[in-house]
Amino acid sequence: MVTRFDRRLFLLGSAGTLMRPARRRPEPGPVLVLVQLSGGNDGLSMVVPYSDDGYARARTVLRIPAERVLRIDERIGFAPSLPGVNALYQAGELALCEGVGHPHKNRSHFKSMDIWHVAGPLRDTRPGWIGRCIERSGETSPFAVVHLGFRPPYSLASDRHPPLTVAPGLLMAGDAGRSPGLQLARELEAPAPEEGATLVALRARWHHAQEMLLDVRAALERRTPAVVYPPTAFAQDCRSAAALIHSDLGVRVVSLELGGFDTHRDQPIRHERLMQELDGGLASLIADLARSEGGREALVLVFSEFGRRVVENASMGTDHGAAGPVLVLGSKVRGGLYGRPPSLTELQDGDLVFTTDFRSVYAGCIEHVFGLAADEVLDARYPALGFV
Amino acid sequence: MVLGTLLLLGCSVGSDDPLVWETRNAEHLLNRAAFGASTAALERAVAAGPAAVVDGLLAVEPWVEEPFYPRKRLDGEVYQRIMSLPVKERNEGLDRLHDEDRAQSLDFLTWWIERMLAERDPLRERMVLFWHGHFTSSLGIVKSSYEMVHQNQLFRRLGLGDFRLLLREIVRDPAMLLYLDSASNYRLHANENFARELLELYTLGEGKYTEADVQEVARAFTGWGAVDGRFSFNEGGHDTGVKRVLGVEGELDGDDVVEILLAQEACARHIARSLMRSFEGLEPEPARLESYAASLRTDWRIDRFLRRLFLDPAFYRDEARASRVSSPLDYLVGMAHRVGVTPDSRMVFAGAALLGQRLFFPPTVRGWEGGQGWATTSALVLRGGFAGVLLGRVPLGELLGGADESEPEGMQEQSMASGDAGAGMQPAPGVGLPRDISAEVRVLQQVEWRPRLNLTQRFARRGAGSDEALARALVEELLAVPAPPALVTRVAEVLQRARAERGLGEEAWTSRPELCEPLLRELAHAVLSLPEAQLD
Numbered sequence: 001m002v003t004r005f006d007r008r009l010f011l012l013g014s015a016g017t018l019m020r021p022a023r024r025r026p027e028p029g030p031v032l033v034l035v036q037l038s039g040g041n042d043g044l045s046m047v048v049p050y051s052d053d054g055y056a057r058a059r060t061v062l063r064i065p066a067e068r069v070l071r072i073d074e075r076i077g078f079a080p081s082l083p084g085v086n087a088l089y090q091a092g093e094l095a096l097c098e099g100v101g102h103p104h105k106n107r108s109h110f111k112s113m114d115i116w117h118v119a120g121p122l123r124d125t126r127p128g129w130i131g132r133c134i135e136r137s138g139e140t141s142p143f144a145v146v147h148l149g150f151r152p153p154y155s156l157a158s159d160r161h162p163p164l165t166v167a168p169g170l171l172m173a174g175d176a177g178r179s180p181g182l183q184l185a186r187e188l189e190a191p192a193p194e195e196g197a198t199l200v201a202l203r204a205r206w207h208h209a210q211e212m213l214l215d216v217r218a219a220l221e222r223r224t225p226a227v228v229y230p231p232t233a234f235a236q237d238c239r240s241a242a243a244l245i246h247s248d249l250g251v252r253v254v255s256l257e258l259g260g261f262d263t264h265r266d267q268p269i270r271h272e273r274l275m276q277e278l279d280g281g282l283a284s285l286i287a288d289l290a291r292s293e294g295g296r297e298a299l300v301l302v303f304s305e306f307g308r309r310v311v312e313n314a315s316m317g318t319d320h321g322a323a324g325p326v327l328v329l330g331s332k333v334r335g336g337l338y339g340r341p342p343s344l345t346e347l348q349d350g351d352l353v354f355t356t357d358f359r360s361v362y363a364g365c366i367e368h369v370f371g372l373a374a375d376e377v378l379d380a381r382y383p384a385l386g387f388v
Numbered sequence: 389m390v391l392g393t394l395l396l397l398g399c400s401v402g403s404d405d406p407l408v409w410e411t412r413n414a415e416h417l418l419n420r421a422a423f424g425a426s427t428a429a430l431e432r433a434v435a436a437g438p439a440a441v442v443d444g445l446l447a448v449e450p451w452v453e454e455p456f457y458p459r460k461r462l463d464g465e466v467y468q469r470i471m472s473l474p475v476k477e478r479n480e481g482l483d484r485l486h487d488e489d490r491a492q493s494l495d496f497l498t499w500w501i502e503r504m505l506a507e508r509d510p511l512r513e514r515m516v517l518f519w520h521g522h523f524t525s526s527l528g529i530v531k532s533s534y535e536m537v538h539q540n541q542l543f544r545r546l547g548l549g550d551f552r553l554l555l556r557e558i559v560r561d562p563a564m565l566l567y568l569d570s571a572s573n574y575r576l577h578a579n580e581n582f583a584r585e586l587l588e589l590y591t592l593g594e595g596k597y598t599e600a601d602v603q604e605v606a607r608a609f610t611g612w613g614a615v616d617g618r619f620s621f622n623e624g625g626h627d628t629g630v631k632r633v634l635g636v637e638g639e640l641d642g643d644d645v646v647e648i649l650l651a652q653e654a655c656a657r658h659i660a661r662s663l664m665r666s667f668e669g670l671e672p673e674p675a676r677l678e679s680y681a682a683s684l685r686t687d688w689r690i691d692r693f694l695r696r697l698f699l700d701p702a703f704y705r706d707e708a709r710a711s712r713v714s715s716p717l718d719y720l721v722g723m724a725h726r727v728g729v730t731p732d733s734r735m736v737f738a739g740a741a742l743l744g745q746r747l748f749f750p751p752t753v754r755g756w757e758g759g760q761g762w763a764t765t766s767a768l769v770l771r772g773g774f775a776g777v778l779l780g781r782v783p784l785g786e787l788l789g790g791a792d793e794s795e796p797e798g799m800q801e802q803s804m805a806s807g808d809a810g811a812g813m814q815p816a817p818g819v820g821l822p823r824d825i826s827a828e829v830r831v832l833q834q835v836e837w838r839p840r841l842n843l844t845q846r847f848a849r850r851g852a853g854s855d856e857a858l859a860r861a862l863v864e865e866l867l868a869v870p871a872p873p874a875l876v877t878r879v880a881e882v883l884q885r886a887r888a889e890r891g892l893g894e895e896a897w898t899s900r901p902e903l904c905e906p907l908l909r910e911l912a913h914a915v916l917s918l919p920e921a922q923l924d
Contacts, residue, residue, distance in 0.1 A: 108584060109752070111594075151744070151751065151761060165764040181772045181781070184914035188882065190874035198669075198711050202763055203919040209765040262529075264569040264581060269478075315572030319579055 030297040030332075030369045031245050033285070034130070034255040036153060037278070039262030040109065041304035043324030043352075045271050047096065049076050054344030058311045062267055062318070072096070075341065081275040084283025085327070092335035093286065094327060095387035097361050099342035101306070101323030101354025109262070109320070112305040117154035119359055119378055129362060130253055131158030132377050137370045141250025142212060148237045148256050156255055163255070164212050166240075182210060219247035227288040230280035234258045238285035246292050252369070261304060265315035278302075286329055296331035299365055299388065303358070309350050322351035326361050328387050332368070338385045360385050407701040409438050412870050416709050419868050419924040420667050421445050421698055422510035424722025427865050429507070442698045445511040446691050448548065452509070454541055455499055459617045460489045461532035486531075493533035494831065497747045498733035500540065504721045505730055515547035515690065516540060517717070518666055520747070521755030523558045523590055525567035527748040534617050535563035536748050551659060551688040552650055555591070559642055562614035568753070573610050574625040580606040585753050586649070593661075596654040597634060604631040609642040650688075657681040660693070667697060669712035669759075676702065710869040713762045714924045716743035718868075719771060720778075722924065723916060726866050727778055728846065729839040735784070738828040738835075739774050743767045746828070763922065772917030779909045779916075780839045784832055843908040844901045854894050855883040862908065866915050868924040875920065879911060 049055045050066040051074060069077035070086040076098075078086045088094040106112045119129035127135060134144055135158055145156050145163040156163035191203060220243045227242075229235040234256070241254040258278055263270050282300065289295030307324025323342050339356035346353065363374035363384035375381045407413070414433040418425035422445065425433065433441045462470055462485055470481045504513050520543060527536050539561050546554040558564055568582035583605035587597045611626030612619070631640045636648050649655055660681040664672040672680070684693050697703055714722065717740045724731050737747065744767055745756055776782030843862075852861040859880035863871040886907055887896060897904055915921060 107580065108588065151757070151764065165766065167764075167766045181776050181910075181913035181917040182769065184882070184910060185772065185917040188875060188878045188911075188914050189918060190872065190878045192872055192874050196707070196710060198713060198760075199919060199923060201760055202713060202768075202922055205760070205763045205765075206768050206919045206922075209768040212765060213769060260528075264579065265572055313572055313579060314574050314577045315569070317569075317572065319569075319581070 029252060029294075030299065031251060031294065032130075032253045032365055032369045033241055033245075033298060033300040034153075034155065034253065035278075035282070035300060035302040036255070036257045037261050037274075037302065037304040038109075038113075038257055038259040039304075040112075040306045040308055040320055041261045041324060042263060042267065042271060042318050043304075043307040044310070045267070046079050046082070046275065047072075047076055047098070047325045048079060049341070049344060051075055052344050054310075058344065060312070061316055062312045072337070079272075079275050081272050082279045084279045088283065088286055088329055089335060093331060093333055094329045094335050095333050095338050095385070096336070097326040097328065097338040097356055097385060097387075099323045099339050099352060099355035100303075100326040100358050100361060101352070101356075102358055103354070105322065105348075105351075107306065107320040107322075109305060112320075114154060116303065116305055116358060117157075119155075119362055127158040127160075128153070128155035129377060130155045130255075131161065133366055133370045133372060134158060134161045134252070136372055136377065137252075139250075139252060141252070142208070143215070143244075143249035144252045146216070146244055146251055146254050148240055148254065153255060153257070156253070162208075163253075164208075164216070166213065166216050186210075215249060216244070219244055219249055222247065225288050226291065227284050229284040229288075230277075232277045232280060234277045235281040235284055238281040239288070242285055242288040242295065245289065245295055245298055263308070263317050264313065264319060265317035267312075267317045282329060286331075290331050298330050299333065299369060300327075300329040301361070301365055302327040302329070303361075307352060310344060310347055310352060311350055322348070323354035324352070326358065328361065328364070330388075333387050336387075338387055356385070357382055364388060407438060407699065407704060409434070412709065413438075413704045414441065415868065415870075416704055417441060417698055419718070419722065420669075420712075421514065421694070422507065423504050423514065423718060424725045424868055424924065426725045426728060429725070438699055442695055445698075446548070446695060448509045448512045452544060454544070455496060457492050457496060457534060457537055459532065459534040460485060460492065461534060461617070489531070489533050490827065493527055493536060493748055494734070494737065496533065496537045496540070497737050500747070501717075501721070501733040501736045504717070505724060505733060505736065507725070511694070512544060512548055516543040518663070519543040519547050519554070521750055522662060523554075523561075523564060524750045524753050524755045525561075525563040526750055530563045530566045532563075532566070532617070533748075535561075535566060535614065538617070539563040548691045548694070549689065551684070551690055554690075555650065556643070556646055558590070559586070559609070559646055560612070560619040562617055562619060565612060565614045565619070570609055570612050570614075573606060573612065574622075575610050575627040578603065578606040578610055578627070582606070582609060586645075589754060591649045591658060592652055592654040593658040596652065596658075601633055604633045604640075605645050607631050608633065608640045608645045612642050656685040656688075660684050663690075663693065664697065667694075668703060668708045670708055710923045712924050713759055714868065714922050715756070715758060715762060716740040716745040716767075716771075718924055719743070719922060720774060722868055723775060723778060723866075723921075726868070727839075727841065727912065727916075729778055729841055731778055731839075732835045732837040734831050735777070735835045735837055738831040739777075741828040742832075743770060743774075768922070771922060772913070775916035775921070776913050777837075778839060779913050780841065781909055781913050784835055784837070787832070841909075842901075842905065843912065844897075844904040847908070848898045853898050855880045855887070855897075858897055858908075859883055862911060863915060866912055867921055869920065872920060875915075875918075879915065882911065883907070 044055065045062065045064060048064050048069045050069045056063055064079060068080045070080060070082060071077035072089065085094065089096065102115055104115055106115065117128045118126060126132065130145060139161065143164060144161065147156055147163050147165045149167060152163045152165050220240055225239060225242060229239040237256045241256060244251045244254055258274065260270065260274055285300065289298050303326045304324055306320060306322055308318035308321040310321065312318050342352040342355050359378050359382040363378065363382045364387050366372050366374040366377055367384055368388040374384055411430065411434050415425065415430055418430065418433060470478055473481065503509065520540065525536065525539055527533060530536055542557055542561060546557065568585055569579045570582040573579035573582065580602055584602050587602060587605060588594055607627045608631050611622040613622060614620060628639055630637060633640055633645055633648050634652060638644065657677065661672060661677055664677065664680065683696065720736050720739050744762055744764065750756055773782055773787045777784055777787060847858055847861050850861055852858045859876050860871065863876050863879055
């Protein structure tokens with residue numbers, strides 16, 4: 001339940017400048033950056049099993065030729081538009097987890113995303129997996145969880161510790177410090193005791209919004225990165241993520257989204273553009289993070305709700321599938337291959353059979369980032385992948 | 389607000405208490421069934437009584453003259469040619485086409501918004517918006533405004549009519565077929581995307597079908613597609629075999645599936661529930677939902693369903709009133725009605741998009757989530773900025789990152805706010821705009837708009853001469869919900885303070901318009917920035 005707005009704070013705030021929450025200099029704690037590839041990323045076009053006959057047979061049109069693949073070994077390689085990601089792998093800063101999925105077969109975007117966000121079979125009333133971690137970690141910074149975008153994913157959901165949602169490009173537009181309307185509105189505000197639930201929740205969010213945005217904007221402006229980010233929306237979000245991580249706001253989780261992966265048709269050109277955008281953003285982000293102690297502790301987790309069907313469809317695309325690769329990046333990461341490669345011939349309903357439960361990837365993150373026993377958060381024992 | 393004559397109606401559908409027709413109920417109806425109401429429209433509605441208002445909303449214009457647009461989508465030979473070009477030329481060609489098509493889509497969407505702003509068939513336009521969020525299609529996937537416009541016109545034509553006709557047409561709708569990839573659903577390569585959403589979201593709801601049903605429905609729809617903006621049936625691609633869908637077996641095709649779905653108990657319940665959740669803002673109570681689902685099943689008429697709902701005393705229950713966080717369009721269009729201005733429709737389009745409701749781009753196949761989901765950190769603060777624009781207090785350029793530093797003349801001096809408005813803050817340089825939003829910002833940058841407005845005159849005519857009366861009139865007129873007494877008191881205090889600081893008596897509110905108007909606008913801006921102004 002959202003706490004009711006505190007009138008004393010309001011009076012304090014209206015007396016002069018906008019109120020700001022007490023900020024503490026946080027202990028340098030590791031940060032988790034979540035990169036959600038929304039729509040179902042075709043893992044076979046990201047990490048290409050170029051030498052597998054099954055791949056060539058299933059992908060007669062979409063197949064990325066062996067000579068263009070950025071080879072990891074004799075079996076697999078990265079898509080040609082992932083040079084930065086490949087370099088990070090070669091530098092030992094990228095853990096590539098193959099065949100990641102779950103036993104709750106579901107090809108709906110929403111239900112599959114719910115499974116990843118709740119880290120359980122069904123969406124129930126529980127907070128998302130990040131929400132549960134934050135609640136258990138005793139984290140107090142109101143900036144602990146930040147989503148860069150408009151709609152936070154359910155993984156961040158927590159009534160006790162709701163995420164801060166910021167669209168960095170619009171911070172100026174919604175500037176609480178500059179808006180004379182908001183300034184006077186705070187003086188006018190007169191919450192009544194009998195207010196309905198919608199208004200109570202909205203009022204709490206309204207205050208929260210104004211307080212947080214000032215500090216977030218200051219953090220984003222304070223730092224001019226030495227790293228050049230490409231001019232794509234995703235890379236600019238990566239830049240904002242790094243600035244927040246380098247700040248003293250106490251950020252522990254930053255969530256980003258790259259959408260457009262639902263490539264039922266025209267996949268080659270669409271997927272290639274997406275990989276380019278992903279590559280540029282991730283390479284700059286990791287380079288930027290390497291410049292501070294906090295940044296070097298950070299983990300960047302790249303995932304999607306499902307992979308795609310092994311056999312291509314008739315419209316130069318692929319349909320919803322199951323297992324796929326997950327990337328974990330960062331200075332502290334022990335680079336290399338994790339999990340087991342899924343078979344391209346022994347399929348289940350045309351889908352790759354997962355070899356590693358996604359919760360084993362989460363378990364590795366939970367233990368490193370939050371110092372928690374992963375089974376407490378995940379309800380069951382999933383052996384943590386040892387990438388940190 | 390006028391205290392209307394209380395009309396007691398005996399239509400006790402789903403509740404034992406008769407409907408008491410008072411101002412707050414009339415406003416509740418117009419918030420939900422239309423896009424809010426000006427004070428004058430509200431007064432008319434109170435006087436007319438509920439049945440007349442509801443029937444008026446349902447008496448839509450017999451036909452609507454809709455603008456025509458050519459088809460710009462590339463396919464067929466042209467598509468093959470452009471796709472065979474080297475990557476650079478190919479991308480340039482695709483980008484140019486994309487820009488032209490987006491301009492066309494914007495033209496249509498501003499036409500749609502102008503209908504909302506002009507209160508032309510507000511209930512019909514609201515149903516078009518409802519179906520746009522129910523039978524979702526996104527221009528981002530369809531990539532052609534022509535099909536999106538036609539789908540919108542389908543909703544305008546059938547959105548208040550027989551649901552069965554709408555469902556039979558939507559499964560043949562080119563935008564829908566493109567959006568959910570039916571166009572690539574062939575006998576040997578069944579594409580389940582459309583089948584799954586048809587069952588899960590459009591008709592039955594989760595858990596009312598099996599995975600096998602999804603696969604069988606996909607088979608039934610094989611060969612259904614869209615060519616040149618029209619429905620097409622590819623006989624060779626159609627799977628003619630026997631399918632089994634929800635217990636019915638036969639050589640089923642898509643039309644057969646639609647009839648099977650309509651015969652399911654779950655279908656009417658799913659549609660009734662969606663409508664009730666949308667219009668009431670609350671999950672319907674099970675017995676009441678069953679009653680509404682049962683009546684929908686008898687004739688499938690959406691207009692009759694809504695008539696019953698809007699005359700149901702339960703629609704006006706305390707928990708339902710002011711229970712919704714206004715959607716961006718409800719906030720912007722409703723605010724325009726209540727403030728009494730007609731903003732540039734491009735501004736409303738781009739504003740709604742920046743606040744999370746981008747027409748033709750529902751965020752997911754589930755449409756817009758709504759509720760507290762609208763109240764993101766950025767959006768909550770940005771809403772007050774748009775109120776400032778509608779009142780002529782904030783230049784549009786400032787909303788977009790401080791590019792325009794000039795202030796509207798005379799509006800900023802002697803601000804009533806006791807704090808410092810954060811002077812000295814500089815815009816964040818180079819911070820990227822979110823994906824998909826930069827287009828809306830470009831739209832906003834083209835708009836030059838100033839309100840034609842005189843709040844002083846309006847309130848003076850209503851005889852609001854004292855601090856108290858002025859405060860009450862301001863709060864009552866601007867909010868979509870009943871005026872909270874404590875807020876009226878606070879506004880009156882601020883008005884009194886502003887007067888005292890300037891050594892003026894209460895008569896200044898009618899005799900000194902040059903002082904009065906900026907102060908009233910400043911207060912209006914503040915009131916519309918409050919959480920109370922985000923409710924309907």
